[in-house]
Amino acid sequence: MHEHVFIRAEALHWGWPGFSGWDTEAELAAAREKLRQLRLAGVDTILDMTIPGIGRDAELVARAVEGTGLKVMFATGFYTYDNLPLPFQLRGPGKLLDGDDRVLESLFERDLTTGIGNTGLRAAVLKLVTDTPGLTEDVRRLAHAVAAVHLRTGAPICTHAHAPTKRGLDQQRLLAERGVDLSRVMIGHSNETTDLDYLQRVIDNGSYLGWDRCGLPVTLPLDAQIDTLAALCERGLADRIMLAHDKASFIDWFTAAEADPFLPDWKYTYIHSSMLPALRERGVSEQQIEQMLVGNPREFLSGAGA
Numbered sequence: 001m002h003e004h005v006f007i008r009a010e011a012l013h014w015g016w017p018g019f020s021g022w023d024t025e026a027e028l029a030a031a032r033e034k035l036r037q038l039r040l041a042g043v044d045t046i047l048d049m050t051i052p053g054i055g056r057d058a059e060l061v062a063r064a065v066e067g068t069g070l071k072v073m074f075a076t077g078f079y080t081y082d083n084l085p086l087p088f089q090l091r092g093p094g095k096l097l098d099g100d101d102r103v104l105e106s107l108f109e110r111d112l113t114t115g116i117g118n119t120g121l122r123a124a125v126l127k128l129v130t131d132t133p134g135l136t137e138d139v140r141r142l143a144h145a146v147a148a149v150h151l152r153t154g155a156p157i158c159t160h161a162h163a164p165t166k167r168g169l170d171q172q173r174l175l176a177e178r179g180v181d182l183s184r185v186m187i188g189h190s191n192e193t194t195d196l197d198y199l200q201r202v203i204d205n206g207s208y209l210g211w212d213r214c215g216l217p218v219t220l221p222l223d224a225q226i227d228t229l230a231a232l233c234e235r236g237l238a239d240r241i242m243l244a245h246d247k248a249s250f251i252d253w254f255t256a257a258e259a260d261p262f263l264p265d266w267k268y269t270y271i272h273s274s275m276l277p278a279l280r281e282r283g284v285s286e287q288q289i290e291q292m293l294v295g296n297p298r299e300f301l302s303g304a305g306a
């Protein structure tokens with residue numbers, strides 16, 4: 001429910017082709033092999049949460065999954081921790097070209113209803129990003145645009161929320177103020193805290209938890225993350241949690257040589273090869289695992305859980 005295939009800073013890859021070692025044909029082949037392994041592990045479908053700001057390219061991803069048997073869903077939104085690009089510094093509420101944010105909203109709405117560019121591939125979800133800078137003016141604008149387009153289209157909302165600073169609660173408050181039914185919202189990166197009270201509050205407010213950085217021990221050791229997840233399952237909350245890795249086949253934030261030695265478990269197959277056995281050892285049932293991997297995404301995407 002939250003993966004990536006290719007993450008690239010548009011300005012750098014447009015300005016300096018080949019930035020960070022990018023080679024289209026080589027990366028397509030590498031991605032195809034990794035996605036084939038994911039399919040073989042038993043995964044039918046992934047949600048690619050790459051949006052503009054980090055280089056969404058639906059056509060390239062479609063080529064990467066060709067022949068793997070894997071299905072991919074896409075997302076829309078804009079990825080920033082603080083500011084929107086310059087066109088939106090001149091246009092919008094209180095700006096030189098004063099008015100509403102219908103231009104911003106129309107970008108998201110088109111992706112969901114007509115398709116991304118000319119690909120004919122439609123986005124399935126809206127994404128909202130809130131990191132350590134919190135609810136900056138532009139992050140607020142994005143939240144309001146996401147809420148407005150959600151209300152018009154019914155597309156569910158998936159977030160990037162900095163869990164240690166409890167950003168999920170900020171997102172819930174802002175979205176609820178705009179009339180969003182919080183059961184249509186997945187608060188992402190929830191595995192990056194062991195604060196059960198925070199996680200319980202997010203669920204009590206109605207949303208799903210995106211337990212979506214499995215295998216990534218940057219904020220917390222993997223054992224602590226699995227212990228927290230098992231504790232949530234023991235509280236009977238498996239029907240509100242969805243799993244993912246937030247992995248990319250290619251990411252230009254660091255090279256594979258820089259990251260792989262430190263992050264050996266951060267791979268598309270970590271959940272199936274390592275995490276599910278560890279959950280079973282901690283008493284999590286097959287039915288709860290099935291619920292997190294299949295039942296909850298189905299309910300969330302169809303709106304049946306609302």
Ligand SMILES: [Zn+2]
Nearest residue numbers: 002004049246
């Ligand atoms: Zn992500």
